[in-house]
Amino acid sequence: MPMEKVIQVENLVRRYGSLVAVNGVSFEVDRGEVFGILGPNGAGKTTILETIEGLQRPTSGRTLVLGMETYKEPLKVKARIGVQLQASAYFDYLTLTEILELFGRLYPQRIPARHLLEQTGLAEKANATVSKLSGGQKQRFTIAAALVNDPEVVFLDEPTTGLDPQARRQLWEFIQQIHREGRTVILTTHFMEEAELLCQRVAILDKGKIVALDTPAHLVRNLPAPYEIKLLAEGPLPAHELEALDGVVATYKGEDGFHFLKCTDTSQTLPALLRWAESRSVRFQQLQVVPATLEDVFLTLTGNQLRD
Amino acid sequence: MFFHLLLADLKMIARNRQALFWALAFPLIFVVVFGLFDLDRPRTIRIAVVDQAQDKISKGLILGLAQIELVHVVTSLPEAEARRALLNGGLGFVLIIPPDLTARAQQGAEPVPLTLLHSQSQPEVSHQFSGVIRQFVDSANLELNNAKPRLAMNLEGVESQDITYFDGVLPGLVGMGIMTFSVIGMGSVIAVYRENRIFKRLLTTPLRVSLFFAAQITARLLLSLVQALIIFAAGIFLFDAHVYGSLLWALVLVLPANIIFLNLGFLVGAFAKNVEAAASLGNLMTVPMMFFSGVFFPTDSLPKALAWVVGYLPLSPLLDAMRGVLLESQPLWEFPGELAILGAWVVVSSVLAVRFFRFE
Numbered sequence: 327m328p329m330e331k332v333i334q335v336e337n338l339v340r341r342y343g344s345l346v347a348v349n350g351v352s353f354e355v356d357r358g359e360v361f362g363i364l365g366p367n368g369a370g371k372t373t374i375l376e377t378i379e380g381l382q383r384p385t386s387g388r389t390l391v392l393g394m395e396t397y398k399e400p401l402k403v404k405a406r407i408g409v410q411l412q413a414s415a416y417f418d419y420l421t422l423t424e425i426l427e428l429f430g431r432l433y434p435q436r437i438p439a440r441h442l443l444e445q446t447g448l449a450e451k452a453n454a455t456v457s458k459l460s461g462g463q464k465q466r467f468t469i470a471a472a473l474v475n476d477p478e479v480v481f482l483d484e485p486t487t488g489l490d491p492q493a494r495r496q497l498w499e500f501i502q503q504i505h506r507e508g509r510t511v512i513l514t515t516h517f518m519e520e521a522e523l524l525c526q527r528v529a530i531l532d533k534g535k536i537v538a539l540d541t542p543a544h545l546v547r548n549l550p551a552p553y554e555i556k557l558l559a560e561g562p563l564p565a566h567e568l569e570a571l572d573g574v575v576a577t578y579k580g581e582d583g584f585h586f587l588k589c590t591d592t593s594q595t596l597p598a599l600l601r602w603a604e605s606r607s608v609r610f611q612q613l614q615v616v617p618a619t620l621e622d623v624f625l626t627l628t629g630n631q632l633r634d
Numbered sequence: 635m636f637f638h639l640l641l642a643d644l645k646m647i648a649r650n651r652q653a654l655f656w657a658l659a660f661p662l663i664f665v666v667v668f669g670l671f672d673l674d675r676p677r678t679i680r681i682a683v684v685d686q687a688q689d690k691i692s693k694g695l696i697l698g699l700a701q702i703e704l705v706h707v708v709t710s711l712p713e714a715e716a717r718r719a720l721l722n723g724g725l726g727f728v729l730i731i732p733p734d735l736t737a738r739a740q741q742g743a744e745p746v747p748l749t750l751l752h753s754q755s756q757p758e759v760s761h762q763f764s765g766v767i768r769q770f771v772d773s774a775n776l777e778l779n780n781a782k783p784r785l786a787m788n789l790e791g792v793e794s795q796d797i798t799y800f801d802g803v804l805p806g807l808v809g810m811g812i813m814t815f816s817v818i819g820m821g822s823v824i825a826v827y828r829e830n831r832i833f834k835r836l837l838t839t840p841l842r843v844s845l846f847f848a849a850q851i852t853a854r855l856l857l858s859l860v861q862a863l864i865i866f867a868a869g870i871f872l873f874d875a876h877v878y879g880s881l882l883w884a885l886v887l888v889l890p891a892n893i894i895f896l897n898l899g900f901l902v903g904a905f906a907k908n909v910e911a912a913a914s915l916g917n918l919m920t921v922p923m924m925f926f927s928g929v930f931f932p933t934d935s936l937p938k939a940l941a942w943v944v945g946y947l948p949l950s951p952l953l954d955a956m957r958g959v960l961l962e963s964q965p966l967w968e969f970p971g972e973l974a975i976l977g978a979w980v981v982v983s984s985v986l987a988v989r990f991f992r993f994e
Contacts, residue, residue, distance in 0.1 A: 379838055401840040409838035415830035419649035420642060431638045432839040475839075 330357040332479055332510045333378060337387035340373050347373045349534035350387070357478075360501070360511040362521040364620065365531035371514035372412060374531075375483050378512075379409050391479060405433055408477035408509075410468050412484050416456045422467060423452045426474055433475035442470040446500065462493025466500060473504070480504055482513040486520060498523060518620035528620065532628045545623045551575040551588035555595065558584055558612040567606075572598040584612075635841075639849035647857060653819045657857065661811035661865050665804065669873030673799045679763055681727040682708040682716040687735035691774065695731065698770060720753055727752050727763060739778055797961055801876045804869040805884065805956040806929035809949055811865050812858040812888060813923065816895035817902060818916035820854065824903020824991075825912035833993040851896055858892040859885055879963035884956050886966060890976050891952040897983035898948075904990040923949040948983075951975040 333355040340348040348370040355361040363371045376382045378389045380400035389396045391403045416425050423439045430436030443449045446466040451459060459467060465485060472480055485501065486494040494517075501524055505511055515521055521528045522542045529539040538545055546552050557563070563585055568577045573595040576588045589595040592615050603610060647653060681699065685692045700707045711719065719725040730749040732738075738746045750767055752760040776783060827833050836846060862885060869875035898919060906912035926940070927933065927949035933941045944950055951972035958964045958972075966973070 381834065381837055401842075404838060404840045407838075409835075411831055411835055411838070413831065414835045415832065416835070417642075417646060417832065418826070419646040424642065424645070428638060428642045429839065431635055432836075432841045434840075471835075 331355070331390075332357045332359075332392060333361075333512060334390040335374065335378065335387070336389070338374065338377060338384055338389060339386045340370070340377060340382065341385045346534055348377070351531075351534070351536055352387075353529055353536065353539060355510060355512055357510055358505075358508060359527065360505050360513070360525050362525035362528040363512070363514045363531055364516065364518070364521050364528050364624070365514075366516060369531040370534040371531055372483055375481055375512070375514060379407060379481055380404055405475065406478050408472035408475060408480040410472040410480075410482045410485060412487070414468065416467075416471065418455065418457065421453045421455060422448060425456070426471060429471055429474045435476055436474055437476050439474075442473060445473075445503075446470040447496075460493075462489055462496060465489060465493070465497060469497075469500065469504075477509065479510045479512065482511065484514055484516070486515070486517065494520075518624070522620055530620075530624060530627060532624075537627045538623065542620055545620060546618050549618050549623060549626055551590055552618045553589050553592045553595075554616045554618065555587040555589060555592070555599065556580075556584055556612070556614040556616055557587070557610060558582075559608050559610050561608070563608065567602065568599075571595055571602060636845055636849055639846060640853050643849055643853035644856070647819075647853060653815070653822070656818060657811065657815040657861050658864060660814065661807045661861075662868055664807050664810070665865060665868045665873065668800050668803045668807075669869065669875075676704055678704050678706050679726045679759065680706045680708065680724070681729060681763075682711045682719065682725050684711065684713045684716055684728065684730045685709060686733040687731050689734070689736040691736045691739060691778075692731045695770065695774070699729075702766065717751065720751055723753070723755070725753075726756070726759065729767065742778075795876070795878055795961075797876065800869070800873060801961060802932075802957060803930060804866065804875045805960055806953055807869070808862045808865045808884070808888070809891070809927075809953050809956065810920075810924050810929045811861055812892050813895050813949055814916075814920050815861060816854060816858060816892055817899045817920050818913055820850075820896050820899025821902030821906060821912040821916045822909050823850075824900060825906045825909045828903070828992070828994065829908050831994075837993060851893070854896055855889060855892055858888055862888045877960050879959045879961065880965075881960070883959035883966045887952060887956050887959070887976075890980050891948065894948045894976070894979045894983050897980075897987040900987035900991055901983070904987075904992055923947050928953050946975060948976065948979045 331354045333353075335351055335353050338348050338351045339346070351370070351374060353361075363374060365371050373382060377384050378391060378396060380396045380403055383397055392406060394403050396403045417428075420428065422443060426439035426442055430439065440449070440452070443452050446469070448459075448463060448467055448470065451463065451467075456464060456467065469480075469482065469485065472482070482501065486497050489497065498520065501511060501513070505524075511524075513524070525542060527539065527541050528545065529536045530545070531537070540548070565577050565579070565585075568574065568585065568587055571587070573589045573591045574587050575590060578586050578588075580586055587595065587599070596615070602608075683696050683699070685696065696707060696709060699705060708716075708725070713728075713730060716725065716728045720728050728751040730751070732746060732748070735746055748767075748771060750764055752764065754760070773783075837843075866875075866877070866881060866884070870877060899916070902912050902915045902919065906915050925931075926936070926944045927947050928944075929949070933944055933950065936944060951969075955966070955969040955972040955976075958969055959966055
């Protein structure tokens with residue numbers, strides 16, 4: 327049975343004057359998937375999301391949600407999606423319950439405010455205003471408000487930006503819970519570990535174009551050097567000899583005297599490395615195999631760091 | 635859905651203390667201030683009589699003066715001191731009665747001069763009061779000549795409407811109240827909603843934008859009526875303001891005027907970068923109207939050209955028409971010029987508000 331396409335983006339282009347924010351992007355998202363759009367600031371992530379949501383009009387190309395074209399049937403699309411905007415606040419003088427109830431009224435179907443607050447661990451704050459919430463609580467509330475219409479598709483624009491590690495982890499659990507409820511989630515982020523943990527598939531975006539689209543595991547495995555061996559020896563190591571070992575693509579020296587070997591296949595390189603060490607009577611104080619991450623994928627694909 | 639939006643808007647306005655202050659406390663403070671100062675009460679005239687005669691006629695004269703309302707007679711001052719008090723403003727007049735007044739008057743060789751010294755700083759008061767003294771002198775002359783008065787004057791008071799300065803200021807304060815509340819209040823709300831991306835968040839829902847604004851405007855129109863009623867009530871019940879015409883006409887006038895002010899608020903919100911800027915821009919718009927459009931002073935005291943320009947600001951026709959229906963008991967249709975200016979403002983300000991409004 328073919329998977330139902332919940333979101334279809336076809337040749338999307340968005341220009342602001344002479345600036346091309348999105349330059350011919352196409353992708354599809356299946357029902358029940360958590361789909362990540364990854365990229366540095368200014369890559370066009372938010373523009374793509376807001377076009378699918380019906381907040382911006384495409385310069386050319388089109389976006390479909392649940393088979394409906396956003397630009398042609400915006401109200402029908404909006405009724406069935408939930409949106410969390412980057413850095414948006416809510417009314418100052420209403421309580422959390424009142425805000426959720428008011429937003430619920432804007433939709434044909436709604437989830438009770440109490441239920442949403444319990445789900446997000448904000449039941450105690452039901453009668454507080456948003457100004458009384460911590461950063462993490464605010465973000466959870468923002469996502470709770472995005473669920474008020476029991477949406478089939480949830481859009482999260484950089485949901486964990488600006489949160490401390492603990493609040494970030496709590497939010498990840500919450501997003502996984504939304505996923506388990508059977509909702510399709512599409513999120514943008516510039517945190518690689520977030521994408522690796524949450525997303526079934528990720529699109530890597532750079533300067534308005536998708537440079538790669540696959541599962542995080544595939545993206546890493548397809549790197550020229552998907553592993554790195556991290557070494558610390560008693561004496562200095564001759565770099566050219568390490569580079570000549572089987573499967574080694576490149577070597578470099580890190581801080582504190584560590585050597586790094588980028589390699590295609592650890593099952594070839596490790597035995598070769600150990601044989602070489604024995605023949606040279608080199609003793610390793612530390613030896614570690616580190617799999618590459620999406621960070622490395624991004625670096626390899628664009629030549630840039632994801633975060634500056 | 636409209637009802638829930640309206641309810642939420644009313645709740646938010648009621649919980650925003652700062653906005654409420656501008657809406658109610660600010661105009662009410664003015665009501666209390668103008669209510670407490672009785673600006674219509676005539677000032678007492680203080681006169682010192684230096685009586686060098688101390689006889690029948692001079693005593694009669696002093697007794698007569700003392701009976702005049704609002705005249706306070708001082709007889710204890712010697713001439714030099716009285717003159718000094720006149721110079722430094724402590725007294726309004728000094729009347730000097732020469733010695734042997736009765737004897738010299740009865741002798742009748744030539745008129746005995748009574749000297750009235752007056753301060754020239756208040757020519758109007760001096761003129762009126764010297765008339766009173768002259769009249770007194772004339773009747774004394776007649777009596778001394780045993781002449782019978784041939785003409786008499788009957789003073790008959792006609793019951794006229796007593797319109798005080800406070801009566802005129804009260805509608806002005808109502809106009810000022812709804813103006814500041816709407817321009818600054820609406821402007822700040824628009825700026826906050828844009829700054830905090832609340833508009834954008836609302837745009838992600840199937841809510842129709844027109845419905846959202848309809849609820850906002852309805853909430854604020856309702857509030858402006860309540861606001862006007864409270865200010866009128868405070869003036870009428872606490873400080874006995876007179877209202878001769880129909881309060882209903884005044885409230886009917888509040889509606890189109892408030893639509894204009896809300897539109898100006900939308901414009902303020904459209905051009906202001908943030909809430910602080912919205913408040914300053916709103917003040918920049920309302921404070922000149924507050925002083926020039928006749929809230930406190932009649933506009934006919936202004937230079938002609940300026941008065942003409944000011945007449946076309948939205949607050950002026952509102953106040954003119956409101957004073958007309960309340961103080962002159964005229965029906966609303968007696969003010970077609972004012973209504974035409976208000977109508978033109980409703981149209982122009984609506985077009986501008988729609989043209990310049992932006993969500994982001």
